[in-house]
Amino acid sequence: MNTQPDDILKLAVMVSGGGTNLQAIIDSVADGRIHDTRIVRVISNKKDAYALERAKKAGIETKAVARTDYKDREEFDRALLAALDEAKPDLVVLAGFLVVLSKEIIRKYKGRIINIHPSLIPSFCGEGYYGLKVHEEALKRGVKVTGATVHFVDEGCDTGPIIMQKAVNVEPGDTPEILQKRVMEQAEWKILPETIDLIARGCIKTGDA
Ligand code: GRF
DSSP, X not given: OOOSOTTSEEEEEEESSOOHHHHHHHHHHHTTSSOSEEEEEEEESOTTOHHHHHHHXXXXXXXXXXXXXXXXXXXXXXXXXHHHHHHOOSEEEESSOOSOOOHHHHHHTTTOEEEXXXXXXXXXXXXXXXXXXXXXXXXXHTOSEEEEEEEEOOSSSSOSOEEEEEEEEOOTTOOHHHHHHHHIIIIIHHHHHHHHHHHHTXXXXXXXX
16 A cells, blocks of 8 residues: 655665665655655665665565576566565665576666766776676776776667766775775765665656656
8 A cells, every 4th residue: 555645756776785875765765965865775686695684674665576486587586576666666776786587677677777886987887897897897998997887778788778876986906895995985985875766756758758
């Protein structure tokens, strides 16, 4: 039953790991940097994801949908879709979610799924580029500037329309871990809440474009 007033943006956040991007959203909703928004469910494909602890501490409903609990990929995908549908979200946020969404989910939530990627797309993205690997490749290439991107999710891998980006300097002596932390602190944890706030305030249109 929809108990929210119409003007509240209902978020479902999908996570797989530590949940620092989820925490940035939780904190931004709490301190008002994100307006008129409520996280209605946090969904993880990992039962032990620390992101689920963060959600529970914030009093947010959680749902773990683990691949090993389902006989095949199709059944797992159906369970993920059901976990989303039950929450009736206006917006789905992939915050370090490492599962490729099924075409059915992407079509059903077309234009209402956003993802945070830890590079300036189209650099260092696509198949296999996630987590530390992204920063390892940026350092290997020798780029002087990297950053993060928020984009709409389409049926490709990191190929949907770009919404917001923020650049971060690469410093001499950076390791992948140091660079990852700087990109999170200076870019990811800023542009993901900022994008959600703009969507909540109607400044960015979502849905079937
Ligand atoms: C972040 O680097 C994010 O950009 C990438 O996966 C990592 C997730 O971190 N998609 P966290 O779970 O939000 O801490």
